[in-house]
Amino acid sequence: MYSRKRRSLNNVFLVMLAAVAVIPCTTARAGPINTDVAMTPRKGGSILRLQYIYGEAKGRGEVEEIRTSRVKATYVFGLKSNLALFLTETYVNRKVERITPERERFEDTEDGFADLTFLVKYRFWQDDRRPGESLRWAVLGGLNIRSGDSKFTSDSYDPILGTVFTWPRDRGTLSTDLVYQFNTGGGESRHDALRYDLAYSYRLTPATYEPGRAWEINAVGELNGRYVTDGSHEIFLSPGLQFVTQQWIFETSIQLPVLQDLDGPETDYRIVVGLRFQW
Numbered sequence: 285m286y287s288r289k290r291r292s293l294n295n296v297f298l299v300m301l302a303a304v305a306v307i308p309c310t311t312a313r314a315g316p317i318n319t320d321v322a323m324t325p326r327k328g329g330s331i332l333r334l335q336y337i338y339g340e341a342k343g344r345g346e347v348e349e350i351r352t353s354r355v356k357a358t359y360v361f362g363l364k365s366n367l368a369l370f371l372t373e374t375y376v377n378r379k380v381e382r383i384t385p386e387r388e389r390f391e392d393t394e395d396g397f398a399d400l401t402f403l404v405k406y407r408f409w410q411d412d413r414r415p416g417e418s419l420r421w422a423v424l425g426g427l428n429i430r431s432g433d434s435k436f437t438s439d440s441y442d443p444i445l446g447t448v449f450t451w452p453r454d455r456g457t458l459s460t461d462l463v464y465q466f467n468t469g470g471g472e473s474r475h476d477a478l479r480y481d482l483a484y485s486y487r488l489t490p491a492t493y494e495p496g497r498a499w500e501i502n503a504v505g506e507l508n509g510r511y512v513t514d515g516s517h518e519i520f521l522s523p524g525l526q527f528v529t530q531q532w533i534f535e536t537s538i539q540l541p542v543l544q545d546l547d548g549p550e551t552d553y554r555i556v557v558g559l560r561f562q563w
Contacts, residue, residue, distance in 0.1 A: 314500075315450075316483035317524045317537040317556060318508050320461040322407055322422035322450040325362035325562065332561045333358040339539075339554035348381045348389070350549050354398075366407040370426070374398040376436045396434020402426045403444065416493065417453040424448065428465060440469030446479075455487040475514040482507045485526070502526040508539065519543040520554070533560040 315321040325331050337354040358372040377395040384390075403426035411419040428442040446463030463479045483506040487493075490500060504524040511517045524537030539554040 314485065314502055314526050314528045314533055314535075315457070316459050316481075316485055316506055317504055317526070317535050317558065318506050318520075318522050318539070319459050319481035319483035320424070320446075320448045320463070321457075321459045322420035322448040324366060324368035324405060324407060324422075325360055327362050327364050329362045330563055331358075331360040333360070333558065334560075335556060335558040337554055337556050340552045341549040342552060343381070343549055346382050346384065347549065348383050350381075351379045353377045366410070366422075368405050370401070370403040370405065370424075372401040372403075373431075374436075376434070378436075394435060396436050397431045398434075398436040399431055399438055400429040401444070402429060405448070418451075420450045420452075422448045422450075424463070438467070438469050438473040439471070440467065440473055442467045442469070442473075455491070455493075457485045459483045459485075475512045477513070478511045480509045480511075498529060500528045502528060504535075504537065506537070507542075509543075514547075515545070516547065517543065517545045518551070520551075522556075524556070531561070534558070535560070 315323060333356075335354075335356040335358075337352075337356065339352050341350040341352070343349055354374050354376050356372065356374045358370060360371075361369045363369060374397070375395070376398050377393070380392045380394075382390055382392065403424050405422050405424040407420055407422040409419075409421040413419065424444070424446045426444045428438070428444060430440060431437045443466045444463060445466075446461060448461040449459070451458045460482045461480065465477045465479075467473050467476050483504060485502050485504045488501045488503050490497060502525070504522075504526060506522040506524070507519060508522055509517070509519040519542050520539040521542050522537050522539045524535060526533055526535040535556075535558045537556040539551075539556065541551055541553075544550045
């Protein structure tokens with residue numbers, strides 16, 4: 285049988301793009317693609333970030349393959365120059381290809397909204413050593429809020445606590461984060477999860493920073509890990525590329541598994557495509 289809903293993931297993504305196309309943007313600041321940074325918008329400033337994430341995974345048993353698409357939208361508002369609010373929602377579409385013992389193939393389709401995430405980030409330390417070099421350290425905390433919309437949501441409200449460190453220096457920027465989610469639900473949602481990331485981005489061009497320049501291109505390399513207290517562990521190597529203008533950022537990344545110790549399906553790869561707007 286097929287379990288199908290009529291909502292279109294592509295239509296959702298196009299509507300989101302149309303909604304932000306009219307936003308008056310003045311500047312954009314690049315950071316890693318899959319790693320957090322200890323940076324916040326100016327007081328009263330906003331960032332809207334859209335990401336499309338597609339992944340394929342090998343199945344087990346009667347499950348042949350799982351194809352998952354996500355559209356993630358994050359809105360950031362700067363309360364102060366070092367204090368910001370984050371609100372993230374994700375729409376998920378998953379297709380599961382199955383094969384029966386009689387070798388008949390069929391596909392199940394599920395979609396819906398995942399949990400809503402609310403975070404507060406506070407940069408408590410900054411050391412501007414010289415032009416082009418700065419050390420920044422921030423903490424973040426918040427709540428993962430169940431939406432109740434679909435099977436992609438948890439059955440609980442889960443606290444989140446983490447820290448982020450960023451070191452921009454000349455053409456390169458090093459960033460690392462450590463984020464822990466205390467899952468308070470039951471069933472599959474009862475296990476806590478630790479996310480950790482390390483990223484280095486490098487400005488390919490221009491070689492020398494020029495204030496007011498219309499664009500730049502950055503190369504990004506990341507290691508993205510996730511450990512769950514049930515013993516599951518996975519790490520991805522994530523090379524990427526960014527095209528940065530004064531108004532917006534276009535970025536893309538591919539995530540390739542280097543370690544997977546999971547009870548369920550293991551990811552073959554993920555592709556990430558994103559747009560960021562700042563005003």
